[in-house]
Amino acid sequence: MAAELPVVVIGAGPVGLAAAAEAEQRGLPVLVLEKEERAGAAVAEWGHVRLFSTWRDLIAPAAEKLLAATGWRRPSDDAYPTGADWVRDYLEPLAAALGERVRLGAEVVGVSRRGRDRVVDAGRDEQPFTVRVRTAGGREERLLARAVIDASGTWGSPNPLGGDGLPALGEAAAADRISYRVPDTADGAVRARHAGRRTAVAGSGHSALTALVLLAGLAEQEPGTRAVWVLRRGEVGDAFGGGDADRLAARGALGERARRAVEAGHIEVVTGFRTAEVRATDGGVVLVGEDGRALDPVDEVVALTGFRPDLSPLSEVRLGLDATLQAPVALAPLIDPNLHSCGTVYPHGAAELSHPEPGFYLAGMKSYGRAPTFLALTGFEQVRSIAAEIAGDREAAGRVELVLPETGVCKGSGLPDAEQEEAGAAAEGGCCGTAAGPQPVEVVLPAPSPQT
Numbered sequence: 001m002a003a004e005l006p007v008v009v010i011g012a013g014p015v016g017l018a019a020a021a022e023a024e025q026r027g028l029p030v031l032v033l034e035k036e037e038r039a040g041a042a043v044a045e046w047g048h049v050r051l052f053s054t055w056r057d058l059i060a061p062a063a064e065k066l067l068a069a070t071g072w073r074r075p076s077d078d079a080y081p082t083g084a085d086w087v088r089d090y091l092e093p094l095a096a097a098l099g100e101r102v103r104l105g106a107e108v109v110g111v112s113r114r115g116r117d118r119v120v121d122a123g124r125d126e127q128p129f130t131v132r133v134r135t136a137g138g139r140e141e142r143l144l145a146r147a148v149i150d151a152s153g154t155w156g157s158p159n160p161l162g163g164d165g166l167p168a169l170g171e172a173a174a175a176d177r178i179s180y181r182v183p184d185t186a187d188g189a190v191r192a193r194h195a196g197r198r199t200a201v202a203g204s205g206h207s208a209l210t211a212l213v214l215l216a217g218l219a220e221q222e223p224g225t226r227a228v229w230v231l232r233r234g235e236v237g238d239a240f241g242g243g244d245a246d247r248l249a250a251r252g253a254l255g256e257r258a259r260r261a262v263e264a265g266h267i268e269v270v271t272g273f274r275t276a277e278v279r280a281t282d283g284g285v286v287l288v289g290e291d292g293r294a295l296d297p298v299d300e301v302v303a304l305t306g307f308r309p310d311l312s313p314l315s316e317v318r319l320g321l322d323a324t325l326q327a328p329v330a331l332a333p334l335i336d337p338n339l340h341s342c343g344t345v346y347p348h349g350a351a352e353l354s355h356p357e358p359g360f361y362l363a364g365m366k367s368y369g370r371a372p373t374f375l376a377l378t379g380f381e382q383v384r385s386i387a388a389e390i391a392g393d394r395e396a397a398g399r400v401e402l403v404l405p406e407t408g409v410c411k412g413s414g415l416p417d418a419e420q421e422e423a424g425a426a427a428e429g430g431c432c433g434t435a436a437g438p439q440p441v442e443v444v445l446p447a448p449s450p451q452t
Helices: 014-025 041-045 061-068 083-101 188-194 206-221 249-263 364-368 376-390 394-398
Strands: 007-010 030-034 049-051 102-104 106-113 129-135 140-145 147-150 198-202 226-230 267-270 275-281 284-289 300-303 360-362 446-448
Touching: 007 014, 007 140, 014 030, 014 061, 014 083, 014 364, 014 376, 030 083, 030 106, 041 083, 049 083, 061 083, 061 376, 083 102, 129 147, 147 376, 188 206, 198 206, 198 284, 206 226, 206 249, 206 267, 249 267, 284 300, 360 364, 364 376, 376 394
Parallel strands: 007 030, 007 147, 030 102, 147 360, 198 226, 198 300, 226 267
Antiparallel strands: 049 446, 106 129, 129 140, 275 284
């Protein structure tokens, strides 16, 4: 019976759909459950942002084989898509090619073993998974699965503004003045929130740089538009990145554009500031630091301090997670920013992503927990290995089929703030390229469109 049950994949994003394509290629029944009403919904939310990676690194091999049978035309390898391009030209066609194997408007609210909570040992491994689903209409269902791959990402769980990992005092009360996304200044409603006004941008990664460049561009069009860059680190240092030395040219160019915006006076820089409190006043929002400093009032706050995994639907699954990163214990030492200032990691698969619960896997950005670096190519390799493992092909599961390009430049010795984004997703942090040894993994990072 178990062989007839589907592999359930949670999330119809870049890695989730790649997992379904891998399963289909191996003849495994598969079902993708996506809580939103479209594939690539999280990517669509940052559709105005252009990726640093070209199409060459954004298409999963198994997905391309599936799409080829539909007459799909592969975009030019050397072009840089926006998030909207990625959805329209790849993710939505891939979901359509998978057909009924993708179910939209189906939110996974719980995963367990049939008839067993997490405490029960007896007969546990003999039982299929139960996946509790809630539809858009509020109806609940229970599905059975032979294996579960959670590729739901971290996009829905942004880190708070508070410097201690908890929401700052008053952060919830000021929610109408705080955004956790890169602003789309071409959108009329978003533009109105920032044009001619003062915005604080918190974060030191490439998401923050993107927001600052967009706001600086708005300042050139709308007098009175100002940005305040709030950094936890003690100095700007290498936050602008590697410039011309960056092997991801678009990423290096973004840092240079941000540097020029600061030098032009469009952006005020505040360093060594860890937010403890948010005060809503008649004059605007005041950020108060752990050291008691109070910044001048701003009209809006854009908090780009990263994301974290939502593990609440997995409370009945026996997970093996690192206490620091909330990543699988075998993977965590390879990606821990407390140990790796340059963010290098070996390509990895089912062995590093397994848990004490056989047949359950975290994949994609969610597998990295709170670690700040991720590459879409790495996610594609993860699910290739996982699908092989589920199919019983241990040799293929253990084989590394990914050769990663050298993409990074060192960003110095300081440890990065915990910042990451789902694009398959985006994060701060840099990588050091080395002539020998494993090639570094660099996150797929967004950059503003050339016209902004």
